[in-house]
Amino acid sequence: MRLLVCVKRVPAPGAKITLTPDGSEVDTTHLGFTVSPHEECAVEEAVRLVAAHGGSSTVLTLGPLAAEDQLRNAIAMGIDHGTLLPMEGPEWDARAVAGAIVDAVRVLEEDDGRFDLMLFGNESADAGNHQVAVRVAHALGRPVVDGVKGIEVTDGEVALRRAVADGHTVHHLPLPAVAAVKEGLNLPRYPAMRGRLMAKKATIRHVEPRHREGGLRRLRLRAPEQQRTETTVLGTGAAAAPAVADILEEVGLL
Amino acid sequence: MSTVLVLVEHTDGELARTSRETLTLARNLTEPVEGHLEVAAVGTWSDELRKEAAAFGVTAVHTLEHELLDADAPPAAVAEAVRQLMGVVTPSVVLGAASERGTPSFAHLAARTDLPLAANCTAVETVDDGWELTRLRWGGVLYEDAHLDAEVALLTVAPHQIAAVPATMPGPAELEPFTPELDEALTVARPVAREALSGGISLATAPVVLAGGRGMGSAEAFAVLEELASLLGGAVGCSRVATNAGWRSHNDQVGQTGTRVAPDLYLACGISGATQHWVGCMNAKRIVAVNTDAEAPMVTRAHEAVLGDLHEFLPALLEEVRSRKGG
Incomplete structure (x- = not known):
């Protein structure tokens, strides 16, 4: 089977996110870059599905040239091919991103055949638009389920488990299909040295994206006002137990 | 109009x-x-x-x-x-x-x-x-x-x-x-089956969440949090580090890509407080952090903190809770 995984390069923030002085971007001077945990799981799942059912997998991203790093990381984990839709400048909105992905999927499918399953992260770590997978699925006329934490492919069909508040719902989709997955789907592997060396040499295909005006334009980013409360130190080690038990009583738990 | x-x-x-x-x-x-x-x-x-x-x-x-x-x-x-x-x-x-x-x-x-x-x-x-x-x-x-x-x-x-x-x-x-x-x-995407969560208090709605992170050190160390949770009617949570280390199931993970919680009390044990985790617990009414590092973001953002080794603190807390419940 043929799989496509879509990822997004995002900064890997530590404990605090700092903004550029004009508030237009996250200050990434001291940050590394990564993809969302949801997308790491999507990559891992694609590698496992190809190992189990044969076929090939492709990882795709829309982003700056530096986003090749994220594609190579996925290849190091076991993905076969990488495709970059190169763009520079301010972030595109979800509608524009989905349009560019649909165009690229049509190009890739015309060359190498249909993707049986397309995996997305449920939402990106930074923008959190919660819609790109559904837009792409709809444009391509394929069924889609979001919030997926379990995937099982059988003959011509995929069973998806969607996490809901009180458990799971199970959905059976005919292939080709689309799933927006969540962390917890699997435990992603660390790429082995051999994979990393191969990924370094891998050829990344570039497909030029066409930008359409999406409609949603960022004006600025702001950090919410912190209500800075002084931390009261209750004590050290075992000696603090009675003070914490007092808090448990205070909030009515004891 | x-x-x-x-x-x-x-x-x-x-x-x-x-x-x-x-x-x-x-x-x-x-x-x-x-x-x-x-x-x-x-x-x-x-x-x-x-x-x-x-x-x-x-x-x-x-x-x-x-x-x-x-x-x-x-x-x-x-x-x-x-x-x-x-x-x-x-x-x-x-x-x-x-x-x-x-x-x-x-x-x-x-x-x-x-x-x-x-x-x-x-x-x-x-x-x-x-x-x-x-x-x-x-x-x-x-x-x-x-x-x-x-x-x-x-x-x-x-x-x-x-x-x-x-x-x-x-x-x-x-x-x-x-x-x-x-x-x-x-x-076409209609559910064909439903699976309910197996018993227990749900992490998302528990009045108290007892969470452990890197500082817990092992899967076994969570036993004391489990026991506290059952005594207090709460749920056990964890950070992404604990999930990735295989100590806890992802269902217990509190954070941006896990569960968002808003309990009356959040006890964060050995959790440094990266953004990924913080967004999952920041709506708790009260946060008590237990950490060896007084400068850890979770400690500086918490309402109260216990400094020092959680492996000394947690058994003492368990004993204190047991005795107060008994008394």
């Missing part, structure tokens, strides 16, 4: 809290200009619901009536019904809660109408050339102010960011049922 349409959710004859919050935000768009605040709803509508909607200033209620629109209706079917309703009520803005059902329904609505969608909004106002809004990014640690230019604005409203306030003037909430034409193909 402009019309604002809200897709509301309800269970057991009550509007969902997130829907009441969404109605409150939506009302800002109809006032002070006298506009229509109309709602669309799936499922059996009752007189209690009508009263509640009226209290929030709703002028008309469109119950979406179709055999495919039941409790298991897939988001594509709900979205298609709303899309058809939009043709009748011609709203300028359509809103819904960024909830488990609302989020995918609006993604499908955006796809079907090919309109832009602003997700997880906390504020919105009409401007000359569209709308200006504020939405959450990075799971809620950052706000984005954005401009929306669209024929119709589609927005989802971030849960629990706005206090739900009834209208000063109740609305008539007149019932105007709407029957969409829905194709069987829309039900």
Whole structure:
């Protein structure tokens, strides 16, 4: 089977996110870059599905040239091919991103055949638009389920488990299909040295994206006002137990 | 006169809290200009619901009536019904809660109408050339102010960011049922089975969450948190480090890509407090951090902190809780 995984390069923030002085971007001077945990799981799942059912997998991203790093990381984990839709400048909105992905999927499918399953992260770590997978699925006329934490492919069909508040719902989709997955789907592997060396040499295909005006334009980013409360130190080690038990009583738990 | 349409959710004859919050935000768009605040709803509508909607200033209620629109209706079917309703009520803005059902329904609505969608909004106002809004990014640690230019604005409203306030003037909430034409193909993603979570107190709603991170050091170390949780009627949580180390199931993970919790008390043991984790617990009413590092972000952001080795502190706390419960 043929799989496509879509990822997004995002900064890997530590404990605090700092903004550029004009508030237009996250200050990434001291940050590394990564993809969302949801997308790491999507990559891992694609590698496992190809190992189990044969076929090939492709990882795709829309982003700056530096986003090749994220594609190579996925290849190091076991993905076969990488495709970059190169763009520079301010972030595109979800509608524009989905349009560019649909165009690229049509190009890739015309060359190498249909993707049986397309995996997305449920939402990106930074923008959190919660819609790109559904837009792409709809444009391509394929069924889609979001919030997926379990995937099982059988003959011509995929069973998806969607996490809901009180458990799971199970959905059976005919292939080709689309799933927006969540962390917890699997435990992603660390790429082995051999994979990393191969990924370094891998050829990344570039497909030029066409930008359409999406409609949603960022004006600025702001950090919410912190209500800075002084931390009261209750004590050290075992000696603090009675003070914490007092808090448990205070909030009515004891 | 402009019309604002809200897709509301309800269970057991009550509007969902997130829907009441969404109605409150939506009302800002109809006032002070006298506009229509109309709602669309799936499922059996009752007189209690009508009263509640009226209290929030709703002028008309469109119950979406179709055999495919039941409790298991897939988001594509709900979205298609709303899309058809939009043709009748011609709203300028359509809103819904960024909830488990609302989020995918609006993604499908955006796809079907090919309109832009602003997700997880906390504020919105009409401007000359569209709308200006504020939405959450990075799971809620950052706000984005954005401009929306669209024929119709589609927005989802971030849960629990706005206090739900009834209208000063109740609305008539007149019932105007709407029957969409829905194709069987829309039900392809309908669930074929449900699996309930196995017993215990759910992490998302537990009054106290006892969470462990890197400092726990092993899967076995969580036993003391389990015991505390069962004595206190709470749930055990963990950080992403604990999940990735294989110490806990991902179902226990608190954070941006795990579960968001808002308990009365959050006890964070050996958790440094990276953004990924912080957004999952920042809505707790009270946070007590246990850590060897007095400079760890979780400690500096907590209300109270216990410094030192959690392996000494936790057994002592367990003993203290046991003795107070016994006494």
